[in-house]
Amino acid sequence: MDAFYASVEQLDHPEWRGKPLVVGGNEARGVVAAASYEARKFGIHSAMSSALAAKKCPHLIFARPRFERYKEISLQIRDIFYEYTDLVEPLSLDEAFLDVTENKVGLKSAILIARQIRAKIKEKTGLNASAGVSYNKFLAKTASDLNKPNGQAVILPEEAEAFLEKLPIGKFFGIGKVTAEKMQKLGIHNGKDLKEYSLQFLTKKFGKSGLHYYNIVRGIHLSEVQPHRVRKSLSAENTFEKDLISLQEMEAHFYPIFEEVVRRIEKSGIKGRTVTVKIKFSDFSQQTRSKTLEQYPNADQLWEVGLELLRQEEIPKPVRLLGLGISNLNLTEEQVYFGEQLKIPFHISNGKG
Known part of the structure; x- marks a missing residue:
């Protein structure tokens, strides 16, 4: 989906259409979760601090996240996918892999299927989607970003290696900012540069991921579309309106997060033996x-262990976010779940939400 959260907000609020808008945070606090294409023209992007976004665009609209609404539309889109194939692997609320080699509508053209799906999404939800078509997941994901927004692209088998040689290393799906910077220090700026290094060298520098990088630059990615994925953790977190200074403050704000985790545990029936506390500082x-x-x-023990971890050592800096989660879960069957997060408190003023 194209700028999914921001596009939903503009869909539901006609007065915001065509205007720079971000979801998440507010003028003074928080982080951008999604930016409309109008906002991106000002250099605003997801994960940017809201304060910096406001500086880049003084008339920027801040919209309160509505994850239940995003989930509602995501399910509508998912239903469209299942009209074509049962091999659907969700990556998030707004993105999924589909294997249409054998499809329910009997079409031999994946390009045509992608076009039909995009048209149905537009008709049913009013939102634009982009698609990538290729012979493996890595290339399909890469292609999906080529003609955004509201477009699609195809990478044919005979085109793959030449295409990847020209692709900037930061555009490779699965190569994040830190890894890209490490590669650039080694003189790897695009696929052609990456292709010059041996498997032995890449494994030495990047561990197990070295084999993955060696393969993908040659258009090799053998991962199948997995319609069911095992959930690995369950958690909740909250970003605070003001930084927390004292341990007493942290413990008071930690309790509602604990309550939310317990609610999700009770709702899902999931249990986990590993308890994790996440702390994000003001910097x-x-x-x-x-x-x-x-x-x-049980709930009492989870609270005790959570507090123990929070108090484990001195917290040296003001805290902007706390989270609590469980892993090492009791799941025995592969299941797919939507991620959730606690709502962030916002101020409403000047017609902005």
Whole structure:
């Protein structure tokens, strides 16, 4: 989906259409979760601090996140996917891989299927989607970003290697900012540069990921579309309106997060033996503290372990975010879940939400 959260807000609020808008944070606090294409023209992007976004665009609209609404539309889109194939692997609320080799409508053209799906999404939701078509997941994902917004692209087998040689290393799906910077220091700026290095060298520099990088630059990616994925964790977190200074403040704000985790545990029936506390500081650095138990903790034990981890060592800087989660789950069957997060408190003023 194109700028999904921001596009939903503009869909539901006609007065915001065509205007620079971000979802998440406010003028003084928080982080941008999504930016409309109008906002991106000002250099605003997701994960940018809201304060910096406001400086870049003084008339920027801040919209309160509405995850239930995003989930509602996501399910409508998912239903369209299933009209064509059962092999759907969701990556998030707004993105998924589809294997249409064998499809329910009997079409032999994946390009035509992608075009039909995009048209149905537009008709049903009023939103634009982009698509990438290729012979493996890595290339399809890469192609999906080529003609955004509201477009699609195809990478044919005979075109793949030449295309990848020209692709900037930061555009490779799965190569994040940190890895891209590390590669650039080694003189790897595009696929052609990456292709010059041996498997032995890449494994030495990047560990197990070295084999992945060696393969993808040659158009090799053997991962199948997985319609069911095992959930690995369950968590909740909250970003605070003002930084927390004292441990007493942190513990008071930690309790509602704990209550939300317990609510999700009770709703899902999931249990986990590893308890993790996430702490993000005012300078955006973060720390996690974990403890693995012999048995699945009940609510009281989860609270005790969470507090123990929070108090484990001195917290040296003001805190902007706290999170609590469980992992090492009791799931025995592969299941797919939507991620959630606690609502962030916002101020409403000057017609902005």
